[in-house]
Amino acid sequence: MNPLELDALAALVPDGALMALPPDNSLSPAAFARALVRRGVRGLRLLGVPVSGYATDLLIGAGCVASVQTSAVTLGEAGMAPRFSAAVAAGTIEVIDATCPAIHTMLQAAEKGVPFMPLRGVIGSDVLAHRPDWKVMDNPFAETGDPILLLPALAPDIAAFHAVCADAHGNVYVGRRRELATIAHASRRVLVTVERMVDGNLLEDERLAPGTINGIYVEAVAVAERGAWPIGLLDEYRFDAAHIAEYARMARTEDGFRAYLAQYVTAPRADAAA
Amino acid sequence: MSDVHPQERLIGAIARLILDPAAPPARHIAVGAASPIPAAACWLVKKLGHPVRLSLLHRPTGNPFTEGTRELFDLAGQGRIDLFFLGGGQIDGQANLNLIGTGDWPGRAARFPGSFGSAFMYFMTPRTILFREEHSQRVLVPRVDIVSAPGVSPPGVFRRGTAQALVTGKCVFAFDAASARFSLASIHPGETAETVRDATGFAYDGASAPVTADPSAAELALLRGPVCDEMLETYPEFCRRVWNRTGLAGRAA
Numbered sequence: 319m320n321p322l323e324l325d326a327l328a329a330l331v332p333d334g335a336l337m338a339l340p341p342d343n344s345l346s347p348a349a350f351a352r353a354l355v356r357r358g359v360r361g362l363r364l365l366g367v368p369v370s371g372y373a374t375d376l377l378i379g380a381g382c383v384a385s386v387q388t389s390a391v392t393l394g395e396a397g398m399a400p401r402f403s404a405a406v407a408a409g410t411i412e413v414i415d416a417t418c419p420a421i422h423t424m425l426q427a428a429e430k431g432v433p434f435m436p437l438r439g440v441i442g443s444d445v446l447a448h449r450p451d452w453k454v455m456d457n458p459f460a461e462t463g464d465p466i467l468l469l470p471a472l473a474p475d476i477a478a479f480h481a482v483c484a485d486a487h488g489n490v491y492v493g494r495r496r497e498l499a500t501i502a503h504a505s506r507r508v509l510v511t512v513e514r515m516v517d518g519n520l521l522e523d524e525r526l527a528p529g530t531i532n533g534i535y536v537e538a539v540a541v542a543e544r545g546a547w548p549i550g551l552l553d554e555y556r557f558d559a560a561h562i563a564e565y566a567r568m569a570r571t572e573d574g575f576r577a578y579l580a581q582y583v584t585a586p587r588a589d590a591a592a
Numbered sequence: 593m594s595d596v597h598p599q600e601r602l603i604g605a606i607a608r609l610i611l612d613p614a615a616p617p618a619r620h621i622a623v624g625a626a627s628p629i630p631a632a633a634c635w636l637v638k639k640l641g642h643p644v645r646l647s648l649l650h651r652p653t654g655n656p657f658t659e660g661t662r663e664l665f666d667l668a669g670q671g672r673i674d675l676f677f678l679g680g681g682q683i684d685g686q687a688n689l690n691l692i693g694t695g696d697w698p699g700r701a702a703r704f705p706g707s708f709g710s711a712f713m714y715f716m717t718p719r720t721i722l723f724r725e726e727h728s729q730r731v732l733v734p735r736v737d738i739v740s741a742p743g744v745s746p747p748g749v750f751r752r753g754t755a756q757a758l759v760t761g762k763c764v765f766a767f768d769a770a771s772a773r774f775s776l777a778s779i780h781p782g783e784t785a786e787t788v789r790d791a792t793g794f795a796y797d798g799a800s801a802p803v804t805a806d807p808s809a810a811e812l813a814l815l816r817g818p819v820c821d822e823m824l825e826t827y828p829e830f831c832r833r834v835w836n837r838t839g840l841a842g843r844a845a
Contacts (some may be wrong), residue, residue: 368661369706390705390706392706398704398705399705403703408702415692415707417709418665418709419662422665426662437668438712438715438716438750439711439747439750439751440715440717441712442739442745443707443742444697445711445739448698464748464750467746494657497659559649559828
């Protein structure tokens with residue numbers, strides 16, 4: 319597998335795709351999200367696994383998003399996600415609220431190829447009241463009534479994340495963030511940005527193999543150095559709290575957000591400079 | 593020893609709730625996102641020498657999980673997490689939590705971040721300590737606009753526990769699941785039964801309560817030293833604000 323250019327990877331995402339994204343503490347593909355803004359993708363249906371952060375807020379602010387299914391959208395210590403909040407207030411995106419383990423469970427059902435999986439809890443939450451696709455039934459193995467939530471399998475059209483490295487076989491290294499494997503297994507197409515390509519085969523290294531996602535799941539890879547920035551990446555580089563605070567400040571207004579895009583996203587070689 | 597910072601008092605109050613001998617044992621505590629005060633309380637309990645395992649979900653290095661939050665929720669589902677912390681944009685008198693928003697669904701008046709895992713964790717852990725520093729009628733309401741996670745469940749719905757207590761910037765409320773009501777447990781220095789009453793939108797039991805105890809000198813020394821050391825990487829802004837510590841390199845005060 320030869321790596322693509324970042325913008326060529328972004329061109330593989332069709333308008334309207336259901337795209338799964340990891341949160342800001344788990345290999346978020348921030349440079350890829352900026353490339354999607356440059357490409358002008360429209361109507362994305364984002365899935366936060368299980369919550370959403372900077373990349374989601376950026377895509378919403380840039381008008382790329384029709385709906386968000388997630389358990390929360392937050393910038394962590396920098397506070398609320400401002401473009402998400404504005405879009406909810408304006409009613410310009412559909413919000414499909416979930417709760418974290420329900421999103422994992424729906425992906426796990428897809429990963430197993432079964433139509434649904436049960437999950438404890440959630441009964442009595444208004445999240446359930448607004449999910450006509452979620453059902454409660456009695457546990458068929460219980461002697462007496464035991465209501466339990468059933469969640470439908472959910473297979474995203476695309477999963478995107480930023481990994482440390484890839485090899486020529488399409489294997490990608492995610493380290494301890496092995497929850498990315500569930501997202502990759504459940505999704506129809508997986509697009510990955512990486513810091514670098516490596517020689518050899520990651521799955522032949524006994525120490526790297528447990529943190530590696532098999533290339534059988536991976537459609538395409540692009541090299542994006544510091545491609546998680548301003549999010550951190552494992553032990554490669556830290557979360558840039560000052561930049562996220564700057565984003566939160568600028569994105570508070572529509573004009574400020576446009577200035578952010580001009581400075582950090584659409585400027586020539588914005589990502590190469592980052 | 594300088595004056596007790598109000599947030600140190602909250603940390604001390606939460607630590608005492610964690611160690612409450614009347615509550616189910618806390619052998620394994622998980623701490624989620626954006627929870628510096630509960631995280632500090634857990635570290636204080638640990639640094640006091642109690643045998644407790646802490647899983648700090650947002651620790652950037654040495655994260656305890658190799659399958660992220662999926663693993664956290666699976667652990668909780670099995671009953672292997674004894675205590676968790678939750679908050680809410682609104683909390684009502686039956687300990688219902690609203691992390692989603694106010695006004696019409698899904699928070700058209702004011703949107704909060706979202707439910708996170710609350711609709712699951714509140715059921716799955718034997719106890720939950722609720723923490724919300726802002727104590728106002730805006731937050732502590734008669735009835736939440738949206739229920740992210742219910743405080744109590746009807747008989748027959750699988751549930752291991754619910755709120756043990758609610759800690760705010762003004763007081764500590766204990767929660768009784770059988771009556772689904774809070775009662776005033778202690779009042780922080782500088783507040784009175786009246787100021788608590790005036791700022792609380794829901795009805796609760798108990799017209800008066802003792803003053804919330806300050807952390808001991810030994811506890812304060814632990815907070816300002818080894819607890820802060822553990823917190824710096826994950827909560828740098830909090831450590832700067834409360835302890836005037838600005839980095840891993842050294843102490844500013």
